[in-house]
Each structure stands twice: as structure tokens, then as C-alpha cells.
């Protein structure tokens with residue numbers, strides 16, 4: 001048996017809950033072999049981001065070429081891109097058709113408010129995405145319209161899907177929709193609401209990274225986009241539930257990526 005290979009192009013989170021570290025955990029938990037291209041190094045913990053160092057485009061390209069030259073990469077996700085120059089370098093490779101099943105998580109701002117990316121960089125890559133996964137704040141920055149309700153999430157997902165990516169999921173981690181957590185999937189002329197119970201926890205660091213990484217694994221394993229997104233939402237809900245009472249760090253703690261917690265009532269995401 002040879003595992004399916006997935007690639008993350010993202011930044012390092014020294015606290016281990018988001019970024020490259022979260023992605024590699026998700027890949028392993030969902031049964032894929034993970035490779036990684038580092039774009040930036042953050043000094044970060046559960047309380048916030050203290051510093052960000054973007055790597056030079058050449059260093060990113062060298063890592064990317066090393067991985068692509070030696071592994072049969074079946075899906076790719078991107079997170080923090082660092083700079084527009086790095087985004088350009090990655091976009092060149094995507095344009096050449098060398099980044100299959102590309103999932104672009106347009107990371108702009110950490111939950112703590114620290115800037116992690118710029119719209120100008122994200123926009124270079126979005127046209128090549130099979131799935132883009134902005135949260136509400138990112139969808140608002142990309143469309144220029146407010147995104148705070150489910151109706152506004154639908155409008156933003158449809159606007160973004162009409163402008164580049166084949167599919168867009170606007171994730172609603174920050175929107176409490178009557179006790180539910182609702183994501184909106186738009187693409188291929190259809191819009192679907194994904195609903196699941198909202199997990200009450202402070203430990204939500206890295207939900208967006210984990211979600212997009214899970215989508216990439218499921219695409220690599222052959223799921224069509226709606227099923228991949230549905231499965232990823234369910235995975236994140238389980239990981240949130242499992243880590244609900246964890247005390248790792250004093251701020252927003254990480255998820256239970258590997259399902260270590262013994263009692264995990266399993267909420268299910270269901271398309272509406």
C-alpha cells in the first residue's frame with residue numbers, strides 16, 4: 001500500500017495549532033501522506049501572533065520544485081502566502097497545471113487581529129483554485145461588501161465563485177446562526193448551505209486551516225467537491241468537540257486533530 005500524497009504551501013505556526021503544523025496533522029489523521037512548502041515563519045501561540053517573517057520567493061519555489069519532482073502530489077492546499085511575489089511564483093506553477101485539486105485558503109488576518117496576508121497576493125492565486133475557503137472577514141475583504149449574516153455569506157460566495165475559483169466555501173465559524181454553524185458552498189451554478197451544530201468552545205485555533213486541509217485530502221482521495229466539503233466540515237466539528245475542554249495554552253487552544261478524546265458526540269454536517 002502506498003499512501004496518497006497531499007501538499008500544503010503555508011506558514012509555520014510555532015504553537016502548532018494552525019498553519020503547516022495543523023495541515024500535516026489533518027493529512028495524517030485523514031490518511032494522506034503530507035508534504036510541505038513553507039512560505040513564512042510566525043512566532044505565534046494560542047494568544048496571538050508576535051512576528052511574521054516571509055520567505056523569499058526563490059526559497060518557496062525551490063521547495064515546491066523539490067516536492068513536485070519526487071512525489072505524485074494528488075492535491076494541494078495553500079494558506080499564508082507571505083507576499084504577492086510568492087503568490088505570483090505559486091500561480092505560475094498552478095497555471096502550468098502542476099497543482100492538482102488546488103484548495104486556496106485566503107488567509108488574511110489571524111483571529112487575534114494580526115495581519116498574515118494581503119488581498120493582492122491572494123487574488124493572484126484564486127483563479128486557479130478548485131475550491132477557495134474564505135471565512136467571513138476574508139470574504140468581506142475580497143468582495144468589498146460586509147459578510148456577517150448567512151444571506152451575506154450566500155451573496156459573497158456567489159460573487160467570488162463568478163470571478164475565478166470553480167467553487168467557493170464561505171465558512172461561518174464567526175457567525176452564530178441560531179446555535180448552528182453554517183457554511184455556504186457556491187459553484188457550478190449551485191449554492192448549498194452546510195449546517196452543523198455549533199460547538200461551544202474557546203479552543204478554535206486553526207479551524208480554517210484544518211477545514212481547507214481536510215477538503216484537499218478528500219479531493220485527493222477522489223471525492224467530488226460537495227462531498228469533500230461536507231466531510232471536512234464534519235471532521236472539524238469532531239476535532240472541535242474533542243478538544244473542547246483542553247488546556248493547551250492560555251488563549252484559543254488547538255483542536256483534537258487525531259480524535260484522542262474518549263467522548264466525542266459526533267455532530268453531523270448535512271446539506272440543506
Ligand SMILES: Nc1ncnc2c1ncn2[C@@H]1O[C@H](COP(=O)(O)OP(=O)(O)OP(=O)(O)O)[C@@H](O)[C@H]1O
Nearest residue numbers: 135171172173181198199206207208209211233236
Ligand atoms: N464553534 C464551531 N462549531 C462548529 N463548527 C465550527 C465552529 N467554528 C468553526 N467551525 C467550522 O470550522 C470550519 C472553519 O471555519 P472558520 O470560519 O472558523 O474558519 P477560520 O475563521 O478561517 O478559522 P481560523 O482563522 O481560526 O483558522 C467551518 O466548517 C466552520 O463551520
Ligand SMILES: Cc1ncc(CO)c(N)n1
Nearest residue numbers: 011012013018019080110
Ligand atoms: C501560520 C498560520 N497560518 C494560518 C493561520 C490562520 O488561522 C494562522 N493563525 N497561522
